[in-house]
Amino acid sequence: MTPLAATVVTYPDGALTGSSVVTHVTTLAGGRAGVVLESTPFHPVDTAWPDQPADTGVLRTPDGELRVVDTVTGGVHDEDLVVGADLPVRMGTEGWTFVVVHVVDGPAPAVGTVVQSEVDAGLRAALSAGHTACHLASLALDAALADAWKKDAPTDAAGHPAFDMLAIQTSRITAYGSTDVYRIGKSLRRKGFDPAALDDLRAVEERANATLAGWAGTPGAIGIHREDRTLAGWRTxxxxLPEGAVELPCGGTHLTSLAEVEAITVALASAEVPGGVELTMTTGIRLAR
Ligand SMILES: [Zn+2]
Incomplete structure (x- = not known):
């Protein structure tokens, strides 16, 4: 194949539509066509850290409308395009070019065709709200557990010991919510975390929810900042927040202001697992209307 350029992505700015040219088409496992565009508003699920699900929507070509049923990450290395679960490297790995692959229901348009992209706005809005809630909930959880640390630990964007960063196993954004799973085992205890802090989970939950209630409806702006517009570009x-601005790495989409938030609440549950405890935080967000 001819060398592919890295896909320019417009979803970090909130884009839902766009016009671009088809640069590559491929047949994916399962027989569906994968379409690569020069630039796209479609957010692909990240292979190594699949927190925010893929956008869906349509591509309009001169021949009609193609449904985009999934959007995945592709990597080009040694002239081979590797897609989705087969991608063996993390986003941004040197020597690889990263592209957005639109999985379409129907025959792929030819390379060189100009297509109009349109993302499903309802799904995107629900996932953006869920992703914002996920970040805010993890900061509120870190604050709620700040006294559980017996040693100096690395801190989060708000200056609290970074429980979320150090213990996170999986993070899944859902429509207007998220589910984060943490593991408290030997390595976290060695870093100074006292698991007794989780004995009264309701108290931890209440502290986190009180912090979140203090943030909801305040006027603070929310946004993604970047210097590089390609898929693998570094974004924060x-x-x-009322206490000051926080900034952390993120590849997803978000609300634009805390003023849009009516309420964010978390629920915590723990379970014994071999070698420690698994903590699950389920977060929900309600928007102001
Ligand atoms: Zn994020």
Whole structure:
């Protein structure tokens, strides 16, 4: 294949539509066609850290409308395009070019065709709200567990010991919510975390929810900042909390202001697992109307 350029992505700015040219088409496992565009508003699920699900929507070609049923990450290395679960490297790995692959229901348009992209706005809005809630909930959980640390630990964007970063196993954004799973085992205890802090989970939950209630409806701006517009470019999420601005790495999409938030609440549950405890945080967000 001819060398592919890295896909320019417009979803970090909130884009839902766009016009671009088809640069590559491929047949995916399962027989569906994968379409690569020069630029796209479609957010692909990340292979190594699949927190925010893929956008769906349509591509309009001169021949009609193609449903985009999934959007996945592709990597080009040694002239081979490797897609989705087969991608063996993390986003941004040197020597690889990263592209957005639109999985379409129907025959792929020819390379060189100009297509109009349109993302499902309802799904995107629900996932953006869920992703913002996920970040805010993890910061609120870190704050709620700040006294559980017996040693100096690395800190989060708000300056609290980074429980979320150090213990996270999986993070899944859902429509207007998220589910985060943490593991408290030997390595976290060695870093100074006292698991007794989780004995009264309701108290931890209440502290986190009180912090979140203090943030909901305040005027702070939320946005994704970047210098590189390609898929693998470094991007950060910035949110102006009442206590001050926080900034952390993020590849997803978000609300634009805390003023849009009516309420965010978390529920915590723990379970014994071999070698420690698994903590699950389920987060929900309600938007102001
Ligand atoms: Zn994020």
């Amino acid at each position: 999420w910035r949110c102006e």
